[in-house]
Amino acid sequence: MKNLIQIFTIGFAVKAGNALANDSQQKEHVERQRTSETKTQKLQKSSTQTDDYAWDNFNHTGAIIWACRAVKTGEFVSPKRCANKEKIDSQWPGMTTPPNFVGEIAD
Incomplete structure (x- = not known):
């Protein structure tokens, strides 16, 4: 029973760790996309102004x-x-x- 609890705990920890990693990767992706859009908007704005x-x-x-x-x-x-x-x-x-x-x- 003790081994089963350890396996369950390890499995839960791995899933939680993967979820945190995926969440972190998603946040990085959103930030990169936001930064890219901001740069594009600035270029378009300066282009139309000139x-x-x-x-x-x-x-x-x-x-x-x-x-x-x-x-x-x-x-x-x-x-x-x-x-x-x-x-x-x-x-x-x-x-x-x-x-x-x-x-x-x-x-």
């Missing part, structure tokens, strides 16, 4: 125009929003006047 506006260069009735536009909508915005960006027209290549250009740019 790419929200871009310069567009086009020809309007013979005049070369540099205008700042919202990347997502193409809407013309104040040049102040592009002030820290190099004037490179990579978002809307080509010199065609955008259809939503009305001849003046708001400041």
Whole structure:
């Protein structure tokens, strides 16, 4: 009977130890996943913050125009929003006047 109690106790201890190890591993996995998601969110946030506006260069009735536009909508915005960006027209290549250009740019 004593041996049976020892075997039962050892078996219970092993199961408890495995449960603790699994719980610890699960906590580590959740923490790694949370950290990974946080890093991804930060990268996405910084990416959208730096790419929200871009310069567009086009020809309007013979005049070369540099205008700042919202990347997502193409809407013309104040040049102040592009002030820290190099004037490179990579978002809307080509010199065609955008259809939503009305001849003046708001400041």
